[in-house]
Amino acid sequence: NGDQEPIELAAVQGFVSNQGDSWRWLPKALGDSTAEDRTRLLTSIRTLGTRTGELHVALSDDDGVEEFASIIIGHPEVDAIEERLGREARNTASMLHRQGACSHSESEELASSLLASVSHADALLGTLQTRVHGDYHLGQVLRVGDDFVIIDFEGEPSRPMNERRQTHSPLKDVAGMLRSIDYAVATAAQLSTSTSHRDLFAWREDAERAFIDGYLGVVGRETQALVPADPQAFAEALDIFMIEKALYEVRYELDNRPDWLEIPFGALRRIGTGG
Missing domain, CATH: 3.90.1200.10 (Aminoglycoside phosphotransferase (APH), C-terminal lobe)
Known part of the structure; x- marks a missing residue:
């Protein structure tokens, strides 16, 4: 049916001789x-x-x-990023407080610092x-x-x-x-x-x-x-996506692996404090 979207049923890839994936490699190599x-x-x-x-x-x-x-990337895309991540930052900080991972004041401080970083999404303007x-x-x-x-x-x-x-x-x-x-x-x-x-x-x-x-x-x-070509703009733009990923990780760890929460929570604190 020409009106239906085509889908891929299978893909064939060549075999690559390897020592395993890098998640297995790096922690072992560092230990x-x-x-x-x-x-x-x-x-x-x-x-x-x-x-x-x-x-x-x-x-x-x-x-x-x-x-x-x-x-x-223009202003509409930047505005959408700021709106979405601002909402996620506030909701995730509130979730941390509700589940006892931090105090109300700590959650408010975290949200405020992350919103300040998210407000620099205009560093992405003109990139692809x-x-x-x-x-x-x-x-x-x-x-x-x-x-x-x-x-x-x-x-x-x-x-x-x-x-x-x-x-x-x-x-x-x-x-x-x-x-x-x-x-x-x-x-x-x-x-x-x-x-x-x-x-x-x-x-x-x-x-x-x-x-x-x-x-x-x-x-x-x-x-x-x-x-972004400018080093400062690059750092600000990268922080946007580091925040996005770490917010997702915090929500995942709160729901599934609370013992691992400190890894992404610590990352958010470092970004929020510029550390």
Whole structure:
């Protein structure tokens, strides 16, 4: 029936010999690691940033397909982001208080700080919404030798297909991976018997910088503005998507794994305080 939307029933992919996905690799590699080990791991994380940049450059090419066309982010898109995330920030902060995770004053302070960050969504003006991976985390990246292969492009399985086909800022994927690295560090801290938490959390900050350096080394050469070129605007825009992801994680952990709540809650506090 020509009036019905076509659907894909199957996809065939070539086999990639690998050492497993990167979620299995990174916490294990970090656990009981030496300073030298962690320095070598930063090189791998920078490579992952490079591969992510290459992914986004490829996805920004519409190949002449109208549905793949990029959208320049304007004021309507910025306003929609601010309205949606402002609502999510207030609701999630209230949820934290109701479930006893923080006091009323702490929830109010958190919401206020996040709303201040969300108000900088205009940093995205003039950049592009493109096809993105849509469900990007360490579990979607195979470790292949000293490199990586990205897999599973079907988007978030719980979302309907029309939502999975929507374009987004590539920073949505960047934030997803950085949040995944934060979870990997927290997992390594729980498992490690010799590496201090302080060293691991310091490595997390170095890893975020290494990933972004590798990423910008690719997308920064593009003539089209996939992400803001100004460093301050880039940081403000990335915070928008880090907040979006961490708010989702907080709600998920409150409902399913309260023992893990501190990981995304801590991330929101760091963003809110500029730390």
